[in-house]
Amino acid sequence: MITTTVWGSRGSIPVSGSQFHRYGGATTCLELTLQDAQGLTPSRILIDCGTGLTELGKEWGDRENQILLLQTHMHWDHIQGFPFFRPLFQPDAELTLWSTPREGCTFQEQLSQQMCRPAFPVGLDILPAQLNFVDLPESGEQQLGELTITWADVDHPSGNTAYRLDYRGFRVVFSGDVELPHSPSSRENLLALAENADLLILDAQYLPSEYPTRKGFGHSTPEDAVALALDAGVKQMLMTHHDPSHTDAQLDSKQALAQQLATGTDLCVRNAYDRLTVNLSETNAHKACA
Template sequence: MNKATYTVTFWGVRGSLPVPGSQTLHFGGNTPCIQIQIGSRLLIIDAGSGLYNLGQKLVANGSPLRGDILISHTHWDHIQGFPFFAPAFIPANRFILYGQSKLNRTFHDLMKRQMMPPHFPVPLHEMGAQIDFQEIDPGDVLDLGDEITIKTARTNHPDECLAFRIEHGGRSACYVTDTEHFHQVDPELTRLVAGADLVIYDSNYTDDEYAGRIGTPKIGWGHSTWQEGLKLVQAAGAKRLILFHHAIHRSDDELKQIEAMAQDILPNCTAAWEGMEITL
């Protein structure tokens, strides 16, 4: 499977809460979900509300399906789409979900609890597809077969969160969202994204918002800024930066302004929008 097509598609790019409306029509209001297609292999990163639309497309393409789903962490905005993921209700399909245990609860249990009464009427075990769970920890390296390797690292976020590097055929995309920067560039994340073709980064705030020069200070809230994303990519020698996990209050016009400012510093930088597709 060497040098298979490697495509990254964005289905949800917003953080915290879905925000549909006239101010988010261009970039989109769904919470995090990314599809990585490497040849015939389907990988999904995070199961936010964007997973619903991806699921509809996959069902339309037919079954059976096999997919690997990487969950960075189980905060609601990263798992809220899973109960509405139509392919998971089709018995011919099989999915393996990867994530961390937390608070003495298995990853399987954490995913199951959001689908239990009184929160949701359909329990996970009734979804229909074969769904398996694999626990992973920061620093783990996963061999998914077909020369696909997943490397992991810890991010700086409440309740812990995983960053991922997906490698195949000499190409790599990194998913580094829900992380709060330090005073200096995080050496662990720098190693993870070193030389990567694509870095998807938590750009929830601006530096002024984070520091409290605009609004309430966001220090300790577990998120970063687009300016810090630039620093990470430049320090690591990565090739392209994707601004991601847009704040719920951020309008399309504001995001276009941020994108333009970022491109003045790093031309190969893009603010993620729903439907954006990148081939490595």
């Protein structure tokens, strides 16, 4: 079984207030747990360090402190939760951080720039936790015990890495930020990664009416997301990276549009929201929105 928990589903900046209550306002962070993982197979994988990572850290509890973190890219909304992630301040914690260098800058360098005076008083070099940075090529595949991680670059300002995780017959894919109409080649990359995925979590930040004035910003619409999911044969999709201006009511409308577009197909589509958990198991993997 793979359990996916959304800790942050907002794009650009975190938001709060009664208009954002149901979907939440933390920026991108996901937690995936692999049931019965043994040996070289990691039992817990985190994706991205938006402010949702801080929320996860507050509720870390007795989770194991051996952590694999996959980073999609280094925009603020994907790194700002890192300095406040509670396990970083625990000496027994060990984080392995995968990322593709961007604009000649490694993830370690980017985090170091974020965590130095006068911006922040605690530098990476004095954190109690052990950090192991791994620089990835633009695309690749790696086996970790029973888990296979495949990644590819997709279109976004300064680039973005989409990840696929395959474990015991279940497939989960996270796009990160992507502008699907902007680059046919990145759509092809994502299409290949998402083929027959049990769960695809995909950027669908803008309403179709908003996209024309936001071309080149690096994000997609529900129309783009549903079309890709249908072409890839995806079973279940969560739309994420919600625009910070979108209220609960507007996100309801976005979801209704996507569900209308998927009517008559086997695709189940809905909005991600903070603290949403999706369990993929033998008994529910093929049920819509299980």
